[in-house]
Amino acid sequence: MAKISDKDLNAVTRRIATISNHLLLPISSGSNSGSSGGSIGLCNAFMDDSYHRIHGEVASHEVEWKSACDEYDKEFTDIIYEKAVGEGIAKITINRPERRNAFRPQTIKELIRAFNDARDDSSIGVIILTGKGTKAFCSGGDQKLRKADGYADFEHFGRLNVLDLQVQIRRLLKPVIAMVAGYAVGGGHVLHMCMVSSFFLSVFDLETIKLVGPKKAREMWFLARFYTASEAEKMGLVNAVVPLEKLEQETIKWCREILRNSPTAIRVLKSSLNAVDDGHAGLQELGGNATLIFYGTEEGNEGKTAYVQHRRPDFSKFPRRP
């Protein structure tokens, strides 16, 4: 095993502290004696940097929710759809607590409509998906409605429209945060994996493997055990675990932190992160976003203007960068 000098260790610690500060992650003290105190000291020193002086603390005032169903659709029965007053946050709540927030086709249709609205609303920058109550985020498909051809509620045939929702969330280029209290089972587990850490059904097992590693993924799928929140956090299945009474407060803090950042950067980041796994569809999405950014440039505008004016475009003044 290679030995690391105190000097190198300090350099590494400083680097980690810098990155962690940037990501706003808590720094845990190392187990290596002599360096852990140092790392905490450095961490505190680094908090007094220009980034933190300029951006300050994330606002902690209470969020005021206003029903978005009123403005959009009074007919929602299976979900609650709200937007934060004066902030770019939408919250969608699965509202079937009597069935541990199991979804039926109607629930999914409503979720799709709400997600579409939040996508199209340019004042919204981040979306929270949660479940009503504290017993379950979502217990998956409604087993009382399961037929041989999928889930059927008001129609004579079954459907698996949750697959459409998963793709929609994947391709919606605003961050979606799962605020999970209680169980996330089956399709509910899949849904929360679509979010801050994302997921795509056709790479179902692959995504789990990526998140938790191949051994743990096999354990999960073959043994079908239940895991606690802190076990899920340890596995990398969820980003953070907080006491129940702080769940919404912490989620809002994450939303506000995201909202301080560039919307275009976030859009392209989500697209890039998906592109790695989404093959042709992922590259199509990423390429489309590069086009969108190009549309906003003077160079892009020259091409369009020349076309409209029936003249040759003059690209000579634009640099051919190395």
Ligand SMILES: CC(C)(COP(=O)(O)OP(=O)(O)OC[C@H]1O[C@@H](n2cnc3c(N)ncnc32)[C@H](O)[C@@H]1OP(=O)(O)O)[C@@H](O)C(=O)NCCC(=O)NCCSC(=O)c1cc(O)c2ccccc2c1O
């Ligand atoms: C979630 C539980 C572990 C909670 O246990 P708890 O003891 O707290 O509560 P109860 O079991 O007493 O439930 C209270 C009440 O809710 C009803 N209920 C709970 N879950 C469901 C459900 N999923 N569907 C219908 N109803 C539900 C329960 O019956 C009680 O009502 P009563 O009137 O009967 O008192 C525990 O409830 C539990 O294990 N639930 C079932 C979990 C489950 O099997 N989920 C479905 C997995 S399959 C799935 O979700 C799925 C996902 C996909 O993405 C698919 C994709 C493609 C094809 C298929 C897919 C698919 O099937």
